Amino acid sequence: MDQKKFKAEVKWKVQRVKNLWHFVRAVWAVARNGYPARKLTVIGVTGTDGKTTTCTLIYEILKAAGYKTGLISTVSAKIGDEEIDTGFHTTNPDATLMQKIIARMVKEGVTHLVLEVTAHGLDQYRVMGCNFYIGVLTNITHEHLDDFIDMTRYQNTKLKLFKRVKYAVLNQDDPSYKMINVKTIPYGKTKIRNIAEVLAGDYNKYNIGAAEAVVGILKVNKRLSDQVIKSFGGVPGRREEVKAGQKFRVIVDFAHTPNALEQVLKQLKKELPENKKLIAVFGATGERDKTKRPMMGEAASRLADVVIITSDDTRMESQDEIAEQIMSGINKRYSDKVIKINDRREAIRRAFKMAKAGDIVLIAGKGHEKTILIGKQDRPWSDAGVAREEIDKLRPIM
Incomplete structure (x- = not known):
């Protein structure tokens, strides 16, 4: 053994x-x-x-x-x-x-x-x-x-x-x-x-x-x-659409397993207008199942047009190491579509700056959660809330 x-x-x-x-x-x-x-x-x-x-x-x-x-x-x-x-x-x-x-x-x-x-x-x-x-x-x-x-x-x-x-x-x-x-x-x-x-x-x-x-x-x-x-109104953080006047779609989803990430990306790809891009922003939790990380990287790189790998609840684990393990599952032919940005807010901001009218941005992993755990510190956080804030900052140039 x-x-x-x-x-x-x-x-x-x-x-x-x-x-x-x-x-x-x-x-x-x-x-x-x-x-x-x-x-x-x-x-x-x-x-x-x-x-x-x-x-x-x-x-x-x-x-x-x-x-x-x-x-x-x-x-x-x-x-x-x-x-x-x-x-x-x-x-x-x-x-x-x-x-x-x-x-x-x-x-x-x-x-x-x-x-x-x-x-x-x-x-x-x-x-x-x-x-x-x-x-x-x-x-x-x-x-x-x-x-x-x-x-x-x-x-x-x-x-x-x-x-x-x-x-x-x-x-x-x-x-x-x-x-x-x-x-x-x-x-x-x-x-x-x-x-x-x-x-x-x-x-x-x-x-x-x-x-x-x-x-x-x-x-x-x-x-x-x-x-x-x-008439179902949905569940917070489950295929939650952020509508703040932007011309591209923003979806917040709790998908944090290989299967969940693959399924939501497949569905959004079906909904994507012709010649438009699907941008995926996600990470993986620290000090948790490491074996799923390459699988998530593989699914995202295969299905999305742009992949931005970022932080989740890193806990005491190095975000660089988490990102490397996610990227280890990515086929070399897809490597040019992958960007690594450790700061989750900055990753969301970058996705929005890249997005054009009709594109879809998926922010996956946190869903409904109201905090993000970096090191030993639980900080207030909301993917949907941050998305709205970053859209507002872009408004003059949107």
Whole structure:
């Protein structure tokens, strides 16, 4: 076994020990709050990509159908129409905070909870006590191999969600479809036409298909669910279009995995007018899965006309090293379309200065997030907000 793999295995085993503490904390949190999830119909949505959009669609449809519905996702927690600023940087907070939020939902009369569930949330018992009535698996693609070592362990962790579900809603076009041996409700791309613009793309057709399957199990009127899907307002940082009077399009998207980046670029390429350019601005998070970086560079350089590699949450890792690893996946024939600008604001500014009328600029990776972590300092940040500021600065020459 080489040294790199040895260190990874040691990290994995250390986390197994840490998880004993997470387990104890979770048991205590669930009991202390009176087993709140037992009083709810809990819908858990896991997968690598598409979780937040799928959760939000289900939440909006159930709310429109008259159910008092709660939502806990990467973006926020909601009770009915009230949005709770949880302040957590991860999708699933630790079990202590999770159980407090669920207990509050029960107290306020919530009957259905839509819960976005990550591999880390399952591995570290953050969702213990959430007896899932319906489990949804969107897809399983390359992600988090810094923690899970290989795809088999990552897949097995995701599949923990389905141990006791009554219904498993699975994407029949994803390889993970054959991995689960429970009562299965298969889904594929939605057949609805004229869906909301924010839901364009094949990847969103699968998200809609999953939501349709879930609300179908709950006997929601099909016409009602179709209406919600057609008028869906979107999710912050998910194919979010910034419109500030500029002549080119600006899309902010959370795409931070190879698959997500490829899918959003493919869709935007379809929408690109003839003889116009697609400009991609993105980076990769520091101290996280390094194996995905070359894959993201390969996808971006193949699909975009201009690639600007910049910072994301670098943490304590060198941005130059992160950028080099992204660029290592780029075929030499595409190297002339790649620019490296470490400062994210400057990278966005450069993209806008290059963009002409009809071009599309994709700013990927941060999405809805309100901070950027450079070194040990979490600084206020918004891709959409910075985009508007930089467009305003260009206004005299646009």
